[in-house]
Amino acid sequence: MYVLGIETSCDDTGVAIYHSEHGLISHFLYSQVAMHNEYGGVVPELASRDHIRKLVPLIKQTLQESHLQKSDITGVAYTAGPGLMGALLVGAATARSLAWAWQIPAIAVHHMEGHLLAPMLEAYPPPFPFVALLISGGHTLLVQVEGIGRYQLLGESLDDAAGEAFDKTAKMLGLGYPGGPKLAELAEQGKPTFKFPRPMTDRPGLDFSFSGLKTFTLNTFNQSHKTDQDKADIAAAFQQAVAETLSIKCKRAIKQTGIKRLVVAGGVSANKQIRALLRALAEQENSEIYFPRPEFCTDNGAMIAYAGCQRLLRGEQQSLEILARPRWPINELL
Ligand code: KG4
Numbered sequence: 559m560y561v562l563g564i565e566t567s568c569d570d571t572g573v574a575i576y577h578s579e580h581g582l583i584s585h586f587l588y589s590q591v592a593m594h595n596e597y598g599g600v601v602p603e604l605a606s607r608d609h610i611r612k613l614v615p616l617i618k619q620t621l622q623e624s625h626l627q628k629s630d631i632t633g634v635a636y637t638a639g640p641g642l643m644g645a646l647l648v649g650a651a652t653a654r655s656l657a658w659a660w661q662i663p664a665i666a667v668h669h670m671e672g673h674l675l676a677p678m679l680e681a682y683p684p685p686f687p688f689v690a691l692l693i694s695g696g697h698t699l700l701v702q703v704e705g706i707g708r709y710q711l712l713g714e715s716l717d718d719a720a721g722e723a724f725d726k727t728a729k730m731l732g733l734g735y736p737g738g739p740k741l742a743e744l745a746e747q748g749k750p751t752f753k754f755p756r757p758m759t760d761r762p763g764l765d766f767s768f769s770g771l772k773t774f775t776l777n778t779f780n781q782s783h784k785t786d787q788d789k790a791d792i793a794a795a796f797q798q799a800v801a802e803t804l805s806i807k808c809k810r811a812i813k814q815t816g817i818k819r820l821v822v823a824g825g826v827s828a829n830k831q832i833r834a835l836l837r838a839l840a841e842q843e844n845s846e847i848y849f850p851r852p853e854f855c856t857d858n859g860a861m862i863a864y865a866g867c868q869r870l871l872r873g874e875q876q877s878l879e880i881l882a883r884p885r886w887p888i889n890e891l892l
């Protein structure tokens with residue numbers, strides 16, 4: 559079964575083809591970063607228009623480079639949410655139209671389920687069950703995963719997501735968009751000399767809150783001499799605070815569930831310090847840990863093709879509606 563995957567939930571146009579037995583055949587990504595950079599963040603209307611421009615040529619390119627004909631494709635998977643409404647609609651309408659024209663099923667995929675399953679694309683995929691820490695620009699989730707579609711939410715961010723906190727902090731430090739990778743780069747030149755809090759770790763529970771860290775960063779920055787070294791040191795202290803907070807909560811989740819297997823995915827999981835700290839935690843806790851390769855941490859079509867393929871293999875069928883849900887809690891998935 560060849561499944562075409564389409565991802566357009568935010569500022570990346572991603573297309574991939576996944577085969578149920580042979581694995582990932584090919585994947586392509588067009589990033590809108592350069593376009594949104596000028597505005598310091600994602601402009602939703604520009605994002606939608608650019609997806610319209612790029613999606614069909616990218617699908618043609620993916621088919622060509624895979625040496626496949628459209629008649630070889632047996633299913634189309636698309637991100638139906640959560641994400642930006644206009645951007646989602648482009649992918650959803652395109653996927654549904656192709657499925658109708660090619661007389662094959664289309665399947666709506668939850669963007670965070672895509673992230674959650676991204677490590678399955680690697681040579682050593684995690685066996686079930688596992689605890690998943692999903693850290694992206696829009697969500698921070700801890701999920702107990704028993705199998706495909708069997709997800710129990712353990713904790714989530716009550717305000718800003720981890721990636722959002724990285725992006726906003728980077729903006730405060732004048733680093734531009736997208737802030738996460740830029741802040742991580744700057745942090746490498748600094749030392750975490752400033753003392754930052756580890757939010758919500760002094761009380762029980764698995765929820766997160768990162769918005770206070772932002773304010774703390776701003777106050778620290780304003781009270782500093784604002785030198786380049788101060789900026790780098792603040793970036794390092796912020797990054798360490800996020801990494802340690804995530805690690806403390808993962809340790810709790812492992813203890814609470816008794817599942818000694820951790821999967822970490824979503825854009826922020828590309829962060830080297832966070833990866834290193836969570837690897838150290840896994841070692842300490844005698845647990846296994848799995849990450850996607852960095853390019854599959856951030857948004858991509860491959861994870862959507864994979865998730866859609868698994869659902870189609872389970873015999874899932876959907877009505878012909880064009881599904882786009884900007885808000886879609888992951889625990890509504892079956
Ligand atoms: O998963 P993703 O590509 O999109 C969403 O689903 O939101 O995640 C994007 C987020 C952004 O906030 C970006 O700044 C952050 O992931 N990010 C990083 C790094 N790479 C991407 N944050 C910290 N360090 C990184 N290396």
Ligand code: ZN
Nearest residue numbers: 694825856857
């Ligand atoms: Zn994402």
